[in-house]
Each structure stands twice: as structure tokens, then as C-alpha cells.
Amino acid sequence: MRSTSQFVADRCSTVAMSFPGVFSWDYEHQDEHLVRLYDKAKRSQWNAATDIDWSVEVTPSHLDPGVMATLRDGVGSPFAHLSDAELVELGWESQAWTVSQFLHGEQGALLATAKLVDAVPDEDAKLYAATQVVDEARHVEVYHRYLSDKLDRSYPINVHLQSLLHDLLTDSRWDVTYLGMQIMVESLALAAFGFIYQTTNEPLLRTITSRVMADEARHVAFGIASLTGVYDEMTEHERHDREVFVCEAAELMRDRFLQREVWERAGLPADQCEAFVRGNPVQVQFRSLLFSKVVPNVKRIGLLTPYVREQFKRLGILSFESEPASA
Numbered sequence: 657m658r659s660t661s662q663f664v665a666d667r668c669s670t671v672a673m674s675f676p677g678v679f680s681w682d683y684e685h686q687d688e689h690l691v692r693l694y695d696k697a698k699r700s701q702w703n704a705a706t707d708i709d710w711s712v713e714v715t716p717s718h719l720d721p722g723v724m725a726t727l728r729d730g731v732g733s734p735f736a737h738l739s740d741a742e743l744v745e746l747g748w749e750s751q752a753w754t755v756s757q758f759l760h761g762e763q764g765a766l767l768a769t770a771k772l773v774d775a776v777p778d779e780d781a782k783l784y785a786a787t788q789v790v791d792e793a794r795h796v797e798v799y800h801r802y803l804s805d806k807l808d809r810s811y812p813i814n815v816h817l818q819s820l821l822h823d824l825l826t827d828s829r830w831d832v833t834y835l836g837m838q839i840m841v842e843s844l845a846l847a848a849f850g851f852i853y854q855t856t857n858e859p860l861l862r863t864i865t866s867r868v869m870a871d872e873a874r875h876v877a878f879g880i881a882s883l884t885g886v887y888d889e890m891t892e893h894e895r896h897d898r899e900v901f902v903c904e905a906a907e908l909m910r911d912r913f914l915q916r917e918v919w920e921r922a923g924l925p926a927d928q929c930e931a932f933v934r935g936n937p938v939q940v941q942f943r944s945l946l947f948s949k950v951v952p953n954v955k956r957i958g959l960l961t962p963y964v965r966e967q968f969k970r971l972g973i974l975s976f977e978s979e980p981a982s983a
């Protein structure tokens with residue numbers, strides 16, 4: 657019989673969060689933008705159990721074979737020997753991996769926004785963040801159901817995503833949790849959801865994605881509204897801490913899309929596959945496109961400083977700086 661501690665270790669992991677919880681005794685509205693976002697969030701709630709048609713059949717034939725085919729067709733590809741049927745199976749695994757990471761990221765967002773309710777100093781932000789807690793719970797519900805009912809397989813959290821979630825949850829400064837979750841993770845998620853929405857032929861995932869994207873657009877707008885002007889008032893030393901955080905987060909997010917776990921599960925040479933995916937021009941472009949909202953949103957909150965600009969240039973994502981911000 658397993659002990660309780662073994663059971664918990666199998667099913668849970670812990671992060672040590674330490675931050676001051678803040679009561680606000682000023683209940684008068686201070687920020688009309690947040691008041692409007694809060695009102696919009698209340699009107700935009702949906703029910704993952706009843707507003708989604710879960711009777712839709714999901715099969716591998718719905719997958720877009722294009723992305724996987726570019727892997728097989730690349731020069732020196734370790735995927736070159738795969739048959740069409742094996743490629744479809746690999747695409748199915750890749751889909752499960754992608755949605756699994758969405759699921760784990762959504763749980764990270766659930767913990768982060770619950771923390772924001774406690775830690776942010778003003779009441780308008782607490783009320784809005786409370787609606788986001790419900791949104792993220794719904795996103796956890798919807799992606800878990802999709803994985804368990806439709807794909808019948810899942811993956812553990814990717815180490816790069818786990819590391820980023822750990823960093824933003826354990827930092828005691830409330831603005832770093834905002835910066836990590838509302839700006840970095842959610843801006844990237846918006847672009848990833850947009851890519852899925854445009855490329856998948858699978859009707860259920862398209863429906864879920866469009867619903868989730870509408871919520872996420874509000875979340876990013878909340879982050880931008882809350883952080884605009886905050887960094888202008890910091891000392892150079894304080895701001896540099898955030899610059900370093902943004903750049904490390906960008907690097908972790910870029911590396912989380914190498915899908916090593918998929919290649920391992922499929923019995924392919926993981927080192928070779930990872931190296932190929934890292935350098936394959938189509939994959940490089942895909943990973944870079946995921947930053948199309950991160951970069952303008954970082955600029956919008958005043959953090960595209962010379963230091964960050966240099967690091968983003970090194971990562972090949974600075975070209976997105978002229979794209980429109982999310983709010």
C-alpha cells in the first residue's frame with residue numbers, strides 16, 4: 657500500500673510562495689479601464705460543460721499534415737524514413753503534447769492569478785483578477801476534457817515551462833508575477849492559439865481555441881493596463897531585474913517548443929530530432945512567430961530597453977517590435 661506522501665509526490669508538486677497579502681480599504685474605483693474590463697469579463701463567462709459540443713468526433717484525419725511534413729522533408733531529417741501513417745501518428749502525439757502544455761500553462765495561470773488577487777494593492781485589480789481565476793479554471797477544465805475524452809493521451813509539463821512558472825510564482829514582487837504570466841506567457845499563448853486556430857482542421861479544437869482566445873485577450877489587456885507606467889518609476893537597478901527576467905523568460909519559452917518528449921515517446925533519436933527541430937528553417941520561423949505579440953507588448957509597457965532589445969535581437973525576435981500591441 658502506498659503512503660500518503662508517495663501518493664502526493666506522484667500527483668502533486670509544490671512551489672514555496674512567499675509574498676505579502678494586501679487588503680485594500682479604498683473601495684472607490686481608481687481605474688476606469690479595469691472597471692470596464694471587469695464588467696466585460698462578467699458578461700463574457702461561458703460554461704465549458706454546456707457551451708461546447710463535446711459530441712464532435714476527433715480523429716487524426718482532422719490534423720493538418722503540413723507542419724509534420726515539413727519535418728520529414730527537411731535536409732538531413734531524422735524523420736525522413738517515416739511513412740505517411742507514422743507521420744500522422746507522430747502528428748497526433750504532437751497535438752497531445754501541445755494541448756498538454758496548454759493545460760499545464762493554464763494551471764500555472766490559475767495559481768498566478770489567485771496570487772494576484774491576494775498581492776495586488778488596488779481593489780479594481782483584485783476584482784478583475786478574481787474573474788481571471790474563474791477563466792483559468794475553465795481553461796483547465798476544457799483542455800483536460802479534450803485530452804482525456806478525445807485524444808486519450810497526455811504529456812507531463814515541459815521542463816522549460818515548469819521552470820518559468822516556478823520563477824514567476826515564487827517571486828515575491830507582484831509586478832513580476834504580472835510580467836511573467838500576463839505579458840510573457842499569455843502573449844505567447846495568444847499567438848500560439850492564433851496559429852492553432854488558423855492551421856487546424858479539427859472543429860472541436862477550433863471552437864475551444866476561439867473561446868479561450870477571447871478570454872486570453874482580456875487577460876493580456878489586464879497585464880498591460882496594470883503595468884503601464886510602473887517601470888518608468890523604478891530605479892535603474894529595479895528595472896534591470898525585470899529586464900533580465902523578461903529575457904530569461906523569452907529564452908525558456910523559445911526552448912519549450914522543441915517537443916523532445918514527443919520524439920522520446922515515439923522511439924526516435926531525441927538528441928538528433930531536437931537538434932534538427934532547433935535548426936530547421938520552418939520550425940525556427942514558427943517559434944519566432946510565437947513572439948509576435950510578446951515583443952510589442954513588452955514595448956507597450958516600457959520594457960523594450962536597450963538591454964532587452966539586444967537580447968531579443970540575439971533571439972531573432974526583435975523584428976516584431978513594430979507589430980501592434982494587444983491593448
Ligand SMILES: [Fe+2]
Nearest residue numbers: 762765792795
Ligand atoms: Fe487561460
Ligand SMILES: [Fe+2]
Nearest residue numbers: 765842872875
Ligand atoms: Fe489567461
